[in-house]
Amino acid sequence: MNQRSRTSLGIIIVAATILVALIGWGAGLYIDWLWFKSLNYQQVFITYLASNIGLKILVGIIMFALLLLNLMLTRKSVLQAVEASKAFRPMFEDDNVITINYPPRVDWREQITPGRLTAVFAGISLLLGFLYSSTISGEWTTVLKFFKQTAFGTNDPIFNKDIGFYIFSLPFYQLLYRLLASAIFLNIVLVALVYLLTDTARGGLTKIFRFPAARYHLSVLAALFFILKSWGYRLDQYFLLLSSSGVVHGAGYTDIHASLLAYRVLTVLSLITAAVIIANIFLKRFRITAYAIVGLLVVSILLGGVYPSVVQKFIVLPNEFNREAPYLANNIKLSQQAYNLDTIERKDFPAGRTLQAQDILDNRNTIENIRLWDWQPLQQTYSQLQEMRLYYELKNIDVDRYMINGEYRQVMLAVREMNQNQLQQQAQTWINQRLVYTHGYGVAMSPVNEVTGEGLPNFFLKDIPPVGPTDIQVTRPEIYYGESDDGYVIVNTKTKEFDHPQGDGNAYCLYEGTSGVKVNSFLRKVILAFVLTDYKMLLTGDITNDSQVLLYRNIKERVPKIAPFLSYDSDPYPVIDSKGEIYWMWDAYTISNMYPYSEPFDSRGNNYIRNSVKITINAYDGAVQFYIADSKDPIIQTYSKIFPNMFKTLEQMPDDLREHIRYPEDLFQIQARMYTLYHMTDPQVFYNREDKWTLPTEKYGNEEKPMEAYYTITVLPGEKEPEFVLIMPFNPQNKKNMIAWLGARSDGENYGKMVVYEFPKQELVYGPMQIEARIDQDTVISQQLSLWDQRGSSVIRGNLLVIPVKDSLLYVEPLYLQSEQSRMPELRRVIVAAGDKIVMEPTLDLALQKIFGEGAIPGKQQEPGTQPQTPTEPTEPVPQDTVKELAAEANRLYDEAQAKLKAGDWAGYGASLEQLKQVLTKLQEQSQTQ
Structure with missing residues (x-):
């Protein structure tokens, strides 16, 4: 194969590769269009496509035009250099050498014509313009937000500009500056390279400024660059309000009195440098140009680096607080605004109050909704009891509240999703994974505080189909969309679709939704097979024109594909509506890293956040709805302008x-x-950080871990009705006692309101780790825990909950036992602390009765279908004390009492006798049951 053939083959291969890539891109775009259309978000898709592709095309065209213009300005010099090089032919004389040129040698310089040179320049410009446009991928939102921006109504304290300027305008200007600066720099490099080559072709000494054309051309480009650099320095001054170099985030004394001055001086000097460069086109004094550029560089180092360091060291540090006080105030005010902390209501919470039995009775709605089940042990228990089949999976346990049989109850629930990876290996066929096992089925639900006699959750909904003793019904239990990663499935085919196990066989169903991409022609089937890289779609005969392909079934992939500009909460949760349909609810946020003076909350520098959007996803048909939860947020208002029909x-x-x-x-x-x-x-x-708080820790299992915020139903101090509240206690810095607690409300008109209850600083309120320490130091509890850990089981200490009851606090921690033979934790004890008392009993009611007396527990009739909460004798492991153990404990307490009596410790003697009495009572109860 000769050189020409190889070249032609290479061109064909490249062209074919580009063609296949374009076909693949177009096919994927077409399927995305069909998918967006099936969800009625085609307008969102058009906006995204038009702005993203349109921006790339616009930038590519501008870059192409700039490159071609500058290259065409060099064309005359290139052609002159080629002509000059033809006259430069080195002569070799040798009488003894005969040179035979066969075939005749072709001079490459003869191939360079004005038309061909223009074509080469156009090709280079087109290629570089295309590559350059790809660098702005994802910047379409920056452009749209600039043109559709909404004012915040609050100005920054330094430049007096609306916050919206920093959120919307400044990122756009920075993008524009970056694009123009890199474009000019690329043109300078490319043009300089062309002039360098042409000068070499002339046989010169590579002094490109010898020729007027090169001198004029590069000087103009350099002048444009410094004019643009002047604008860049002006933009930099606004970024001082996002500085992290001072005592707090945002501009400090040094930034305002040194760095800001530097940027303003450099703005002017850059313009002067540009003027000098233009003037020297005619004056031809290039040393002055060099001096101007070097001078600008020196000034930028002195003013931008050295001077701020001197100011910081000799002016700020000796009197730091007085210098920084106004800027500290700016940081406090704007950080509070950025996180909505300025809307938190502050109230006093009295300390040292002692709860009475009547207080417990008056707050039964709070007591009956104290969460005794933690999601981690409960997930293991749910998996053992309610997954039913290998291919089902209860991925997450979520907390919510429902009106159940007329009562406001806090519950935990999980959706039973399909996990095809857990099918038997021989069952993991294409037919099964794409056509048969297409969806999960049903929900498991249990109250947060109820336990059966075996220490297991008392289910409100369980089994397949889901049934329960309450008025909550599930009429549409199929789960086609959830948190699993089973990929796409094809429904409405000739193959029976598995619905759920039924007796010794299976029940089958037909999908009734319309959210899929319809396979209504052979061409569309080919396109789908190509996009999904699944050739088996073309080979199977089960797909008909009525079939649908359900794409993006994982909601964490589905929703961000529609709205990639939002940030999302880590925990979507299922909801059963009044018609018995299952929905997913998901919180979405608008965030920014451009809020002036605000302290960042993550490593990416984000320093503004709002929970602006609530999202619902139908678990059956995948329909997605976006609802604006914070209409005051200017960012979501801007997105509403960009996508006018998207948000409700x-x-x-x-x-x-x-x-x-x-x-x-x-x-x-x-x-x-x-x-x-x-x-x-x-x-x-x-x-001085005099009153800095910290987030508390707790003992979970056997480790000390950061305490997690928790939901509970309680009556807030000063309120009359119970409500669903998210709570987090606070500790003072370097202390373990509790200084305050923060609550976020979720119900009705109070949704989104936050209140912090502060304790008197001069009184002690036990913090979570202090309660944990008291548990460890309690001889009865610690001995019992050590005993259980040695009897073929392990003790799991659950989350410690601090529950506000009236004007005092109740501390509750559940204990779970897990056998070594089975990973199914059982709730076996509840530890309750109130004031100076701490007890451990089989149930919460018994613990409260132990602390507050019989009057704390009302005589309550069991609802139909519920299980008694008093544990029965388990089989494995045995949580009750055996007769032998109780007898040994009684002997120990008797000896301890005698020792204290001899030592004259009458208080200790009485306490030991009281404990001995409790042990003897338990011994009597055990003897009666055996």
Whole structure:
């Protein structure tokens, strides 16, 4: 194969590769269009496509035009250099050498013509323009937000510009500056390279500024670059308000009195440098140009680096607080605004109050909703009891509240999803994975505080089909869309679709939704097979024109594909509506890293967040709805302008779903962490960190871990009705006692309101780890825990909950036992602490009775279908004390009492006798049951 053939083959291969890539891109685009259309979000898709592709095309065309223009300006010099090089022919004389040119040698310089040179320049410009346009992928939202921006109504304290300028305008200007600066720089490099080559072709000494054309051309480009650099310095001054170099985030004394001055001086010097460069085109004094550029560089180092360091060291540090006080105040004020901390209501919570039995009776709605089940042990128990088949999986346990049989109850629930990876190996065929096992089925639900006699959850909904003793019914239990990663499936085919196990066989169903991409022609089937890289779709005869392909069934992939510009909570949760259909609810956030003076909450520098959107996803048909939860947020207002038909108001959400919106835990954790510092509003106190709080820790299992925020139903101090509240306690810095607790409300008109209850600083309120220490130091409890850990089982200490009851606190920690032979934790004890008393009993009611007496527990009739809460004798492991153990404990207490009597410790003697009496009572009870 000769050189020409190889070249032609290479061109064909490249062209074919480009063609296949274009076909693949177009096919994927077509399927995405069909998918967006099936969800009625085709307008969103068009906006995204038009702005993303349109922006790339616009940038590519501009770059192409700039490159071609500058290259064409060099064309005359190139052609002159070629002509000049033809006259430069080295002569070799040798009488003894005969040179034979066969075939005749072709001079490459003869091939360079004006037309061909223009074509080469156009090709280079087109290629570089295309590559350059790909660098702005994802910037379409920056452009659209600039043109559709909404004012915040609040100005920054330094430049007096609306916050919207920093959120919307400044990122756009920075993008524009980056594009123009890199474009000019690329043109300078390319043009300089062309002039360098042409000068070499002339046989010169590579002094490209010898020729007027090169001198004029490069000088103009350099002048444009420094004019643009002047604008860049002006933009940089606004970024000072996002500086992290001072005592707090945002511009400090040095930034305002040194760095800002430097940027303003450099702005002017850059313009002067550009003028000098233009002037020297005619003056031809290139040393002056060099001096101007070097001078600008030296000034930027002195003013931008050395001078701020001197100011910081000799002016700020000797008197730091007085210098930084105004900027500390700016940081406090704007950080509170960025996280909505300025809306938190502050109230006093009395300390030292002792709960009485009547207080427990008056707050039974709080007591009956104390969460005794933690999601981690409960997930293992759910898996053992309710997954039913290998291919089902209860991925997550979520917390919510429902009106159940007329009572407001807090529950835990999980959706039973399909996990095809858990099918038997021989059953993992294409037919089974794509056509048969297409969906999960049903929900498991249990109250947070009830336990059967075996220490297991008392289910409100269980089994397949889901049934239970309450008025909650599930009429559409099929789960086609959830948190599993089973990929796409094809429904409405000739193959029977598995619905759920039924007796010794299976029940089958037909999908009734319309959310899939319809396979209504052979061409569409080919396109789908190509996009999904699944050739088996073309070979099977089970797919008909009525079949649908369900794509993006994982909601964590489905929703962000529609709205990639939002950030999402880590925990979507299922909801059962009044019609018995299952929905997923998911919180979404608008965030920014451009809020001036605000302290960042993550490593990416994000320093503004709002829970602006609530999302519902139908678990059966995958329909997605976006509801604006915070209409005051300017960012979501801007997105509403960009996508006018995408968002609905929260009032448009069905009432039975709106009852289940809750304050999101991720946002609450961020706000709580920021509030540990930004509850201080006095700059002096803030600077010295005199009243810094910390988030508490707790003992979970056998490890000390950061305490997680928790939901509970309680009556807040001063309120009359129970409500669903998210709570986080606070510790003072370097202390373990509790200083305050923060609550976020979720119900009705109070949704989104936050209140912090602060304790008197001069009184002791036990913090979570202090309660944990008291548990460890209690001889009866610690001995019992050690005993259980040695009897073929392990003890799991659950989350410690601090429950506000009236104007006092109740501490509750569940204990689970797990056998070595079975990973199914059982709730066997509840530890309750109130005031100076701490007890451990089989149930919460018994523990409260032990502390507050018989009057704390009302005589309560069991509802039909519920199980008694008094544990019966388990088989494995045995949580009750055996007769032998109780006898040994009685002997120990008797000896201890005698020793204290001899020592004259009458108080200790009485306490030992009281404990001995309790052990003897248990011994009597055990003897009667055996």
